[in-house]
Amino acid sequence: MVIGLTGGIGCGKSAAAACFAEFGFNVVDADQLARDVLESAACVSQLRARWGDACLGPDGRPDRRWIAAKVFGDAAELAFLEGLTHPEVARLRRLAVMDPTRHHVVEIPLLFEKNLTDGFEVIVCVACSEEIRRARLLKKGLAEEEISRRINSQLPLSEKVKRADVVLFNDGDRLFLQEQVAELVSRLSAR
Numbered sequence: 001m002v003i004g005l006t007g008g009i010g011c012g013k014s015a016a017a018a019c020f021a022e023f024g025f026n027v028v029d030a031d032q033l034a035r036d037v038l039e040s041a042a043c044v045s046q047l048r049a050r051w052g053d054a055c056l057g058p059d060g061r062p063d064r065r066w067i068a069a070k071v072f073g074d075a076a077e078l079a080f081l082e083g084l085t086h087p088e089v090a091r092l093r094r095l096a097v098m099d100p101t102r103h104h105v106v107e108i109p110l111l112f113e114k115n116l117t118d119g120f121e122v123i124v125c126v127a128c129s130e131e132i133r134r135a136r137l138l139k140k141g142l143a144e145e146e147i148s149r150r151i152n153s154q155l156p157l158s159e160k161v162k163r164a165d166v167v168l169f170n171d172g173d174r175l176f177l178q179e180q181v182a183e184l185v186s187r188l189s190a191r
Contacts, residue, residue, distance in 0.1 A: 001121050001188060006109060007125050008157040012136075054066065127168070
């Protein structure tokens with residue numbers, strides 16, 4: 001079984017993925033795959049060719065905050081970055097779920113936005129209140145303006161909830177989330 005896991009920024013997708021891992025699921029984090037691709041020599045070379053050394057941190061690796069600031073306000077720059085990274089991320093994602101002896105959960109924040117729903121038996125959305133979402137993102141060090149920009153760059157959470165097969169509500173503690181995942185895994189296993 002391959003589950004697509006999505007939700008809004010700050011809703012707790014990674015926490016839900018960790019709960020699935022506790023039930024033996026292989027967790028594939030599309031954001032981590034994207035970071036790996038972004039740091040590849042081939043990608044760094046193309047980033048430097050387009051944006052110069054300003055896009056790199058002191059360690060020579062891509063400065064993700066600088067890049068985010070560059071692309072979130074400019075559709076052409078975002079298209080460049082996605083064209084550079086998405087094909088390789090998609091290839092790596094397909095390879096990561098090839099083992100038919102395991103269950104997989106693939107965490108993809110922009111699953112609906114990028115029309116990546118094919119190949120999943122179930123699509124799960126993690127949702128929470130706007131207040132909790134913003135508090136989590138502030139705690140991670142994002143400024144209010146950055147939070148708003150990132151939230152506004154995604155499909156509204158209400159739309160993701162409508163499109164999902166299952167919704168996990170993550171306003172409570174980790175145990176509450178874990179119980180929802182346990183119940184879902186039990187239902188799916190009974191199919």
